[in-house]
Amino acid sequence: MLVKRTYTRRQAGALLGAGLAALFLSGAPRAGDAPRTHKIDIQKFKFAPAALTIKAGDSVEWTNHDIAPHTATHEEGSWDTGTLSRGESAAQTFETPGTYSYFCAFHPQMTGTLTVEA
Amino acid sequence: MINKKTCAAALVAFAFSMPAVAEEPMNDLEIAHTAYTAGQIDIRYAHLALALSQNDDVRAFAATMVRDHTAVNDAAGALITELNVTPQDNGLSQALVKGAGEKVEELTGLRGKAFDCAYATNELGYHQVVNQTVEGKFIPNTTVEPLKELLTDALATFKQHEKHAENMVSSLKCS
Numbered sequence: 001m002l003v004k005r006t007y008t009r010r011q012a013g014a015l016l017g018a019g020l021a022a023l024f025l026s027g028a029p030r031a032g033d034a035p036r037t038h039k040i041d042i043q044k045f046k047f048a049p050a051a052l053t054i055k056a057g058d059s060v061e062w063t064n065h066d067i068a069p070h071t072a073t074h075e076e077g078s079w080d081t082g083t084l085s086r087g088e089s090a091a092q093t094f095e096t097p098g099t100y101s102y103f104c105a106f107h108p109q110m111t112g113t114l115t116v117e118a
Numbered sequence: 119m120i121n122k123k124t125c126a127a128a129l130v131a132f133a134f135s136m137p138a139v140a141e142e143p144m145n146d147l148e149i150a151h152t153a154y155t156a157g158q159i160d161i162r163y164a165h166l167a168l169a170l171s172q173n174d175d176v177r178a179f180a181a182t183m184v185r186d187h188t189a190v191n192d193a194a195g196a197l198i199t200e201l202n203v204t205p206q207d208n209g210l211s212q213a214l215v216k217g218a219g220e221k222v223e224e225l226t227g228l229r230g231k232a233f234d235c236a237y238a239t240n241e242l243g244y245h246q247v248v249n250q251t252v253e254g255k256f257i258p259n260t261t262v263e264p265l266k267e268l269l270t271d272a273l274a275t276f277k278q279h280e281k282h283a284e285n286m287v288s289s290l291k292c293s
Contacts, residue, residue: 045278067193067268068186068275085189106182107278 037061037091040112042070042084042104047112054094056116061091071105072112080105143259144208150265151205152214153256153272154194156248157187159218160241166225167237176234179241179286183279190272197264235292242287245280249273 035057041048043065054060062072064084072090073080081090083106094100097118104110144152160183167180198205221240228236252273260266 044274066275067189067271068278069189086193106185107282109278109281 035059035093039063040072041065042072042110045104045107045110047072047110050111051113051115053115053117056095056097056118057093058116059091059093060114061089063087063089069106070110072102073105075101075103144210144256145206146260146262146265147203147206148208148210149256149260149269150194150198150203151207152211153252153269154191154205155211155214157191157194159214160244161187161191162218162222163225163237163240163244166222167233170225170229170233171237172230173234173290175286175289176237179282180237182282183241186275186279190268190275193268193271197268201262201264231290231292235287235290238283238286238290239292242280242283245276245283249276249280252276 036054037059038052038054038061040052040060040062042062045066045068047062052060062081062084064070064086067086069083069085071081071083072092079092081092084090094114094116097116100114100116102112102114164180164183164187167176168184171177171180225233225236225240252269257266257269257273260269
């Protein structure tokens with residue numbers, strides 16, 4: 001059963017204030033904690049930066065600037081950007097803390113590491 | 119005794135040091151033609167390796183050669199279209215094609231480790247000489263800036279191939 005409530009302007013203002021206060025006191029996400037997207041450039045057969053530390057929930061976007069196609073491929077095979085031709089980008093979101101080593105599947109000497117913190 | 123690696127390098131080195139080429143610097147259109155031709159030749163070698171080799175590392179290298187040289191030549195094709203020019207055939211391009219034909223004929227008759235080693239040593243020698251030529255002659259003699267940039271980017275790719283070929287020769291234990 002639906003109950004329709006009517007509030008006076010003062011009651012509505014009080015409710016709004018209480019709601020906002022509850023929101024801040026409950027530890028709800030603030031702008032500074034919002035997930036971020038970090039950028040890694042692939043250039044001259046290197047990942048730059050080669051090592052990156054991010055927070056769980058953040059994303060990483062790789063962009064290939066080389067003529068040669070590249071990938072960013074997890075060593076254990078749980079994620080892969082697929083083939084990135086020059087100028088192309090691909091992003092991956094990391095929810096689980098840990099250390100992720102990756103490489104280019106076409107040029108295995110190209111390696112990088114991501115550290116995901118809780 | 120001259121080994122196979124020396125022979126492969128000597129064949130390509132001979133083409134790149136032909137008197138007609140050495141005496142007169144190539145122009146931009148000739149450089150573009152030869153650079154494109156050299157890429158096509160390596161793609162041809164790679165397709166042969168993909169058809170004949172059973173070695174996973176050799177096949178992976180060959181697939182990379184097809185992918186990377188195709189990307190470089192596609193970029194060259196786009197630049198040629200943009201500049202509305204026609205690359206110019208020349209003695210060096212013709213010598214490279216002739217030498218490649220002979221090398222393909224030789225490789226086609228080989229199987230197993232003999233093929234893998236011949237392909238790998240040829241790739242190492244080929245990239246060594248091509249890289250020296252691109253770095254020492256083509257880039258300094260190129261006057262069109264976009265072509266110079268393309269050759270510089272391509273050289274970075276070819277140097278990776280040279281290292282990769284060196285590792286492949288070493289891991290195959292060919293000598």
